Amino acid sequence: MTIVPSGTSAPAPAASDQGIGPLLRGWRERQRVSQLELALRAGSSARHISFIETGRSRPSEEMVLRLAEHLDVPVRERNALLLAAGYAPHYLETPLDDPSMEALRAGVERLIQAYEPFPALVVNATYDVVAANRGIAMFLEGVPERLLAPPLNAMRLTLHPEGMAPRIRNLRAWRGHLLAQMDRQIALRRSDALRALHEEVAAYPVRDRPEDGIEPDETVHHFALPMRIEHEGRVLSFISSIATFNTPMDVTVAELAIETFLPADPATAKYLHSTGS
Template identity: 70%
Template sequence: MTALADGSGVGTLLRGWRERRRVTQLELALLAGSSARHISFVETGRAKPSPEMVLRLAEHLDVPVRERNALLLAAGYAPRFPETPLNDAAMEVVRSGLERLLAGYEPFPALVLDGRYDVVAANRGIGLLLEGVAGHLLEPPLNAMRIVLHPEGLAPRIRNLPEWRAHLLEQLERRITLAGSEVLRELHDEVRGYPVPEREHERSDAASGLLPFALPLRVEHAGHVLSFVSSIATFNTPLDVTVSELAVETFLPADPETVAHLRSLTP
């Protein structure tokens, strides 16, 4: 919504999203069933798009749901997508479904993140990995990026920290490009500035921990080195801002030793 406070019109915002996606006016027009002339008129303010056209262009430009509301407001229309708190009664189906999913994945770690990488739900497997993390990092709102990369967080126990750190920073950069979020940019700059703990075994672990299909997370726990492959799932057709920004991250054990260790901790 920042662009609204700056007085930017819908045309300026749409042009910004189009350029960010590296789509020409003609390409966007063909996708949206319009003409390059009309797209040009919308971007320069010579034509006012209907709310349906705003949403159609936003769909083809893969604009996040939150920012689609901003486009509608900039064009003088009411927002179409509510932002319902996850603890609202109307979100019971979503909440209970996520809780069942997390519980069913135990003893392996799984959590739910919002659009700022804040943890909104987690299972007991995640709790095991957080043992030893500094208390100030576990105060709400818990932020996954800070917990993993902070020198008082998981970072000192991650055996392939340089590779995993680079992966997370790249993930953040992709999200910033997609969403154009200043909040994520500030988070990226913060965690990138954290000092990186030096570890004597990092070089050997970087080679020995490689998998042929994915980069694993290798983390120490109770004298064991656990290895996981991360998978992220999102809702396919969200009509609510909150739901559109939720992501379920599950950590699949990458070796039999990790499976055995986690199952040994299950009551």
């Protein structure tokens, strides 16, 4: 279960006591954008960008936000840029259970319920599951209670040797896909918790099985890597899709992702519709 961030895999700029300059330069270099190109995008000049990066000029709050937008800086890190420039954070970080989030919670619940009988869930920035529909139950077959205790973590649940991993037929390929997605997520955020989770799940042992990486029906054309998982004596095949919120104005909302699992073959679709699970 994944979150798909945008951007490259270079490390995110680290926090600096020297002000916004080193942070801005780090994000610009990470995106492989020249000072001139960034200036043209933001309606500024290369000289002004250079002065900001070297600490000779303090950008306005508006300019910080404009540069962050053109560098595709995540919302949480935009707050860090503002703080480094001497301004208050622009984006709130509202707990998901706050009364002001009621409309969001209700809308997300309706969305994932409407997706049934196909599985769907919502995860936060560290892959903790904050909502799921009834279709997810088929993934939990045989998983011990201790792995299902809150907060339920999608990465841990999927890759733990007592979780879903023993039932995933193409585990090595699916595991590689998930770890690569986590690498990209880490590149966007300075998150010790996310890095610790990556180290934990990457260290889980992987049992070799002859089916790994082999598609038994070569006539089936997959347009994306499927997750092939055993369920009640049959093998079901799913393609995962990720949705995030457009132009979020809150850190919590910006870091939510809705993952849905689409049947990757007619047999899986027929089974799900017949059971209504």
